[in-house]
Amino acid sequence: KAGVTQTPRYLIKTRGQQVTLSCSPISGHRSVSWYQQTPGQGLQFLFEYFSETQRNKGNFPGRFSGRQFSNSRSEMNVSTLELGDSALYLCASSPTAGGRDTQYFGPGTRLTVL
Amino acid sequence: AQSVSQHNHHVILSEAASLELGCNYSYGGTVNLFWYVQYPGQHLQLLLKYFSGDPLVKGIKGFEAEFIKSKFSFNLRKPSVQWSDTAEYFCAVIPWRNNRLAFGKGNQVVVIP
Numbered sequence: 001k002a003g004v005t006q007t008p009r010y011l012i013k014t015r016g017q018q019v020t021l022s023c024s025p026i027s028g029h030r031s032v033s034w035y036q037q038t039p040g041q042g043l044q045f046l047f048e049y050f051s052e053t054q055r056n057k058g059n060f061p062g063r064f065s066g067r068q069f070s071n072s073r074s075e076m077n078v079s080t081l082e083l084g085d086s087a088l089y090l091c092a093s094s095p096t097a098g099g100r101d102t103q104y105f106g107p108g109t110r111l112t113v114l
Numbered sequence: 115a116q117s118v119s120q121h122n123h124h125v126i127l128s129e130a131a132s133l134e135l136g137c138n139y140s141y142g143g144t145v146n147l148f149w150y151v152q153y154p155g156q157h158l159q160l161l162l163k164y165f166s167g168d169p170l171v172k173g174i175k176g177f178e179a180e181f182i183k184s185k186f187s188f189n190l191r192k193p194s195v196q197w198s199d200t201a202e203y204f205c206a207v208i209p210w211r212n213n214r215l216a217f218g219k220g221n222q223v224v225v226i227p
Contacts, residue, residue: 058214098213
C-alpha cells in the first residue's frame with residue numbers, strides 16, 4: 001500500500017497570509033490526525049478527523065482549522081500566519097477513529113513564515 | 115501540565131553497546147503507549163506499542179519496552195545497538211480520557227561504528 005502523502009513538502013509564506021496543507025491517508029484509513037513539530041515544543045496534536053467530522057482538537061487557536069473529504073483526504077488551513085507558525089506539519093492516518101491505534105505518518109510539510 | 119518526559123536528549127553509543135531510553139508520563143487512567151522512530155531522512159514510524167497484556171513488548175529490529183504501571187514508565191531497550199540504529203526516538207502516550215496522542219521531546223541517538 002502507498003503510504004501517507006503530504007503536499008506540498010515545502011512552503012514559504014509571509015506574516016498575515018493563509019496557507020492550506022493537504023494530506024492523503026493510506027487507502028482504507030478513515031482517520032486523519034495533524035501534528036505540529038517545532039524544536040521548542042516538539043510534536044503537538046492539532047486535530048483528528050474521522051468520516052468528515054472533527055473528532056478531537058488540541059490546544060491551538062482558531063486560526064488553525066481543517067476538514068476532511070468523503071475520500072478521507074484532509075486539508076489543514078492556517079489563517080493570518082505568524083512567525084511562530086513556522087514548523088513541520090505532520091499528518092498521520094489510522095484505520096480506526098479515536099486516535100488510540102497506531103498512526104502512520106507522512107513526510108510532513110515544512111512551513112516557513114517570514 | 116500533563117506530559118510525556120524523555121531524558122538524556124542526546125545519546126552517543128558505540129556499536130554493540132546496550133541502549134536504554136527512559137519514558138515517563140503523568141496521565142492517570144488507561145493509556146496506550148508507543149515508541150516511534152525517525153531514521154535520518156525518513157518518516158516517523160512505529161517501533162513498538164503497548165495496549166494491554168504482557169507489559170514487556172517486543173518491536174522491530176530487536177527493540178523491546180517494558181510498561182511499569184506503578185512508575186508511569188515505558189522504557190525502551192536494545193541489548194546491542196548497530197550503526198543503523200542511529201535515529202531519533204519518540205515516546206508517545208494516548209490517554210483514553212482525551213484520546214490525544216502526546217509525544218515526548220525525543221532522544222537523538224548516535225551509534226558510532
